[in-house]
Amino acid sequence: GENVEQHPSTLSVQEGDSAVIKCTYSDSASNYFPWYKQELGKGPQLIIDIRSNVGEKKDQRIAVTLNKTAKHFSLHITETQPEDSAVYFCAASRRGGSNYKLTFGKGTLLTVNP
Amino acid sequence: DGGITQSPKYLFRKEGQNVTLSCEQNLNHDAMYWYRQDPGQGLRLIYYSQIVNDFQKGDIAEGYSVSREKKESFPLTVTSAQKNPTAFYLCASSMAGGSNNEQFFGPGTRLTVL
Numbered sequence: 001g002e003n004v005e006q007h008p009s010t011l012s013v014q015e016g017d018s019a020v021i022k023c024t025y026s027d028s029a030s031n032y033f034p035w036y037k038q039e040l041g042k043g044p045q046l047i048i049d050i051r052s053n054v055g056e057k058k059d060q061r062i063a064v065t066l067n068k069t070a071k072h073f074s075l076h077i078t079e080t081q082p083e084d085s086a087v088y089f090c091a092a093s094r095r096g097g098s099n100y101k102l103t104f105g106k107g108t109l110l111t112v113n114p
Numbered sequence: 115d116g117g118i119t120q121s122p123k124y125l126f127r128k129e130g131q132n133v134t135l136s137c138e139q140n141l142n143h144d145a146m147y148w149y150r151q152d153p154g155q156g157l158r159l160i161y162y163s164q165i166v167n168d169f170q171k172g173d174i175a176e177g178y179s180v181s182r183e184k185k186e187s188f189p190l191t192v193t194s195a196q197k198n199p200t201a202f203y204l205c206a207s208s209m210a211g212g213s214n215n216e217q218f219f220g221p222g223t224r225l226t227v228l
Binding site: 105 | 118157162172204206210222
Protein backbone atom coordinates (compact mmCIF):
# COMPACT_ATOMS: atom_id res chain seq x y z
CA GLY A 1 0.00 0.00 0.00
CA GLU A 2 0.87 3.67 -0.15
CA ASN A 3 3.22 5.17 2.45
CA VAL A 4 3.58 8.92 2.91
CA GLU A 5 6.46 10.45 4.87
CA GLN A 6 6.24 14.11 5.97
CA HIS A 7 8.99 16.41 7.26
CA PRO A 8 9.59 18.28 9.44
CA SER A 9 7.26 17.32 12.28
CA THR A 10 7.52 20.83 13.76
CA LEU A 11 8.46 24.11 12.12
CA SER A 12 8.81 27.53 13.72
CA VAL A 13 9.23 30.68 11.60
CA GLN A 14 9.07 34.42 12.10
CA GLU A 15 6.14 36.33 10.68
CA GLY A 16 6.86 37.29 7.08
CA ASP A 17 9.29 34.43 6.47
CA SER A 18 8.57 31.48 4.18
CA ALA A 19 7.75 27.95 5.33
CA VAL A 20 8.35 24.74 3.39
CA ILE A 21 6.96 21.30 4.25
CA LYS A 22 8.05 18.23 2.29
CA CYS A 23 6.42 14.86 1.65
CA THR A 24 7.49 11.70 -0.12
CA TYR A 25 5.25 8.88 -1.32
CA SER A 26 5.91 5.28 -2.27
CA ASP A 27 3.21 4.30 -4.79
CA SER A 28 4.17 5.47 -8.27
CA ALA A 29 0.50 5.09 -9.32
CA SER A 30 -0.61 7.86 -6.93
CA ASN A 31 -1.86 10.83 -8.93
CA TYR A 32 -3.61 13.18 -6.50
CA PHE A 33 -1.85 15.08 -3.70
CA PRO A 34 -3.90 17.33 -1.39
CA TRP A 35 -2.71 19.44 1.52
CA TYR A 36 -4.92 19.97 4.57
CA LYS A 37 -4.71 22.55 7.36
CA GLN A 38 -6.01 21.64 10.81
CA GLU A 39 -6.55 24.24 13.50
CA LEU A 40 -6.68 23.22 17.14
CA GLY A 41 -9.80 21.21 18.00
CA LYS A 42 -11.16 21.29 14.44
CA GLY A 43 -11.30 19.00 11.44
CA PRO A 44 -8.77 19.37 8.59
CA GLN A 45 -9.61 21.68 5.69
CA LEU A 46 -8.28 21.37 2.16
CA ILE A 47 -6.03 24.32 1.28
CA ILE A 48 -4.54 23.24 -2.04
CA ASP A 49 -4.12 20.12 -4.14
CA ILE A 50 -2.16 19.03 -7.19
CA ARG A 51 -2.65 16.34 -9.77
CA SER A 52 0.16 14.36 -11.34
CA ASN A 53 -0.12 16.04 -14.72
CA VAL A 54 0.97 19.36 -13.18
CA GLY A 55 4.35 20.27 -11.69
CA GLU A 56 3.35 23.35 -9.71
CA LYS A 57 0.21 25.11 -8.52
CA LYS A 58 -0.19 28.45 -6.75
CA ASP A 59 -2.98 30.07 -4.81
CA GLN A 60 -2.03 33.48 -3.42
CA ARG A 61 0.60 32.84 -0.70
CA ILE A 62 0.43 29.06 -1.01
CA ALA A 63 2.10 26.90 -3.63
CA VAL A 64 2.64 23.18 -4.09
CA THR A 65 5.31 21.53 -6.24
CA LEU A 66 5.40 17.93 -7.42
CA ASN A 67 8.34 15.85 -8.64
CA LYS A 68 6.91 12.59 -9.97
CA THR A 69 10.30 11.10 -10.77
CA ALA A 70 11.54 11.53 -7.22
CA LYS A 71 8.07 10.89 -5.77
CA HIS A 72 8.02 13.95 -3.58
CA PHE A 73 5.87 17.04 -3.25
CA SER A 74 6.17 20.18 -1.15
CA LEU A 75 4.01 22.93 0.32
CA HIS A 76 5.38 26.47 0.24
CA ILE A 77 3.84 29.28 2.28
CA THR A 78 5.22 32.77 1.66
CA GLU A 79 4.85 35.89 3.81
CA THR A 80 3.65 33.80 6.74
CA GLN A 81 1.15 35.28 9.18
CA PRO A 82 0.23 34.22 12.75
CA GLU A 83 -3.07 32.80 11.45
CA ASP A 84 -1.07 30.32 9.38
CA SER A 85 -0.14 28.57 12.63
CA ALA A 86 -1.74 25.10 12.51
CA VAL A 87 -0.99 21.46 11.75
CA TYR A 88 -0.54 20.74 8.05
CA PHE A 89 -1.06 17.30 6.51
CA CYS A 90 -0.05 16.05 3.09
CA ALA A 91 -1.82 13.09 1.50
CA ALA A 92 -1.67 10.93 -1.61
CA SER A 93 -4.14 8.78 -3.50
CA ARG A 94 -4.92 7.18 -6.83
CA ARG A 95 -7.79 9.13 -8.25
CA GLY A 96 -10.31 7.47 -10.51
CA GLY A 97 -12.18 4.19 -10.63
CA SER A 98 -13.52 3.00 -7.30
CA ASN A 99 -10.53 4.05 -5.22
CA TYR A 100 -11.10 7.07 -3.01
CA LYS A 101 -8.66 6.33 -0.22
CA LEU A 102 -6.26 9.00 0.96
CA THR A 103 -3.05 8.11 2.78
CA PHE A 104 -1.92 10.91 5.07
CA GLY A 105 1.47 11.97 6.35
CA LYS A 106 1.89 12.40 10.11
CA GLY A 107 1.56 16.16 10.02
CA THR A 108 3.70 19.26 10.59
CA LEU A 109 2.99 21.70 13.42
CA LEU A 110 3.73 25.15 12.00
CA THR A 111 4.17 28.01 14.45
CA VAL A 112 4.43 31.57 13.09
CA ASN A 113 5.90 33.90 15.70
CA PRO A 114 4.78 37.55 15.59
CA ASP B 115 -25.55 25.40 5.44
CA GLY B 116 -24.09 22.32 3.79
CA GLY B 117 -21.56 20.33 5.74
CA ILE B 118 -20.68 17.45 8.01
CA THR B 119 -21.75 17.28 11.62
CA GLN B 120 -20.34 15.06 14.32
CA SER B 121 -21.81 14.69 17.75
CA PRO B 122 -21.01 14.96 20.51
CA LYS B 123 -17.81 17.04 20.50
CA TYR B 124 -16.57 15.36 23.70
CA LEU B 125 -17.54 11.86 24.86
CA PHE B 126 -16.57 9.99 27.99
CA ARG B 127 -17.16 6.29 28.53
CA LYS B 128 -16.14 3.64 31.00
CA GLU B 129 -13.80 0.90 29.91
CA GLY B 130 -15.67 -2.12 28.54
CA GLN B 131 -18.61 -0.16 27.18
CA ASN B 132 -19.46 0.14 23.50
CA VAL B 133 -20.01 3.69 22.24
CA THR B 134 -21.42 5.01 18.97
CA LEU B 135 -20.18 8.21 17.33
CA SER B 136 -22.53 10.07 15.03
CA CYS B 137 -21.68 11.48 11.58
CA GLU B 138 -24.21 13.18 9.31
CA GLN B 139 -23.66 15.01 6.00
CA ASN B 140 -26.01 17.03 3.79
CA LEU B 141 -23.59 17.43 0.89
CA ASN B 142 -25.22 14.60 -1.06
CA HIS B 143 -21.87 12.78 -1.08
CA ASP B 144 -21.80 9.08 -1.84
CA ALA B 145 -18.55 8.25 -0.03
CA MET B 146 -17.95 8.59 3.71
CA TYR B 147 -14.93 7.83 5.90
CA TRP B 148 -13.88 7.46 9.52
CA TYR B 149 -10.37 8.36 10.67
CA ARG B 150 -8.66 8.14 14.00
CA GLN B 151 -6.13 10.81 15.00
CA ASP B 152 -3.55 10.35 17.74
CA PRO B 153 -0.81 12.85 18.64
CA GLY B 154 2.09 12.51 16.20
CA GLN B 155 0.31 9.78 14.21
CA GLY B 156 -1.57 11.73 11.58
CA LEU B 157 -4.90 10.42 10.31
CA ARG B 158 -5.43 6.69 10.05
CA LEU B 159 -8.37 5.23 8.12
CA ILE B 160 -10.74 3.02 10.12
CA TYR B 161 -13.59 2.31 7.69
CA TYR B 162 -14.96 3.81 4.51
CA SER B 163 -18.15 3.48 2.51
CA GLN B 164 -18.57 4.27 -1.16
CA ILE B 165 -22.30 3.65 -1.33
CA VAL B 166 -25.28 2.91 0.90
CA ASN B 167 -25.32 -0.58 2.43
CA ASP B 168 -21.65 -1.17 1.57
CA PHE B 169 -18.44 -0.44 3.48
CA GLN B 170 -14.81 -1.59 3.59
CA LYS B 171 -12.20 -1.91 6.30
CA GLY B 172 -9.45 0.65 6.40
CA ASP B 173 -6.01 0.26 7.92
CA ILE B 174 -7.05 -0.01 11.58
CA ALA B 175 -10.57 -1.55 11.60
CA GLU B 176 -10.08 -3.97 14.50
CA GLY B 177 -12.36 -3.13 17.43
CA TYR B 178 -14.63 -0.88 15.36
CA SER B 179 -17.87 -1.39 13.42
CA VAL B 180 -19.92 0.79 11.09
CA SER B 181 -23.22 0.83 9.25
CA ARG B 182 -24.42 2.77 6.20
CA GLU B 183 -28.19 2.45 6.06
CA LYS B 184 -28.73 5.99 4.78
CA LYS B 185 -26.67 8.07 2.36
CA GLU B 186 -26.33 10.95 4.81
CA SER B 187 -25.35 8.92 7.89
CA PHE B 188 -22.29 6.80 8.74
CA PRO B 189 -22.18 5.99 12.49
CA LEU B 190 -19.06 4.43 14.03
CA THR B 191 -19.24 2.07 17.01
CA VAL B 192 -16.15 1.73 19.17
CA THR B 193 -16.47 -1.68 20.78
CA SER B 194 -14.98 -3.03 23.98
CA ALA B 195 -12.58 -5.03 21.79
CA GLN B 196 -10.72 -1.84 20.82
CA LYS B 197 -7.70 -1.92 23.12
CA ASN B 198 -6.86 1.78 23.08
CA PRO B 199 -10.02 3.73 22.15
CA THR B 200 -9.12 7.13 23.58
CA ALA B 201 -8.51 9.36 20.53
CA PHE B 202 -9.86 12.12 18.30
CA TYR B 203 -12.25 10.68 15.69
CA LEU B 204 -12.85 12.43 12.37
CA CYS B 205 -15.56 11.73 9.83
CA ALA B 206 -15.25 12.82 6.21
CA SER B 207 -17.20 12.59 2.97
CA SER B 208 -16.51 13.00 -0.73
CA MET B 209 -18.18 12.74 -4.09
CA ALA B 210 -17.92 9.32 -5.69
CA GLY B 211 -16.54 9.07 -9.19
CA GLY B 212 -15.85 12.06 -11.38
CA SER B 213 -12.56 13.93 -11.28
CA ASN B 214 -12.65 15.32 -7.76
CA ASN B 215 -12.33 13.25 -4.62
CA GLU B 216 -11.73 16.10 -2.18
CA GLN B 217 -12.64 14.90 1.29
CA PHE B 218 -14.57 17.28 3.53
CA PHE B 219 -14.09 16.74 7.25
CA GLY B 220 -16.38 17.17 10.20
CA PRO B 221 -15.28 18.92 13.43
CA GLY B 222 -14.41 15.65 15.17
CA THR B 223 -15.35 13.85 18.39
CA ARG B 224 -12.84 13.47 21.20
CA LEU B 225 -13.48 10.15 22.93
CA THR B 226 -12.02 9.49 26.36
CA VAL B 227 -12.36 6.05 27.90
CA LEU B 228 -11.90 6.08 31.65
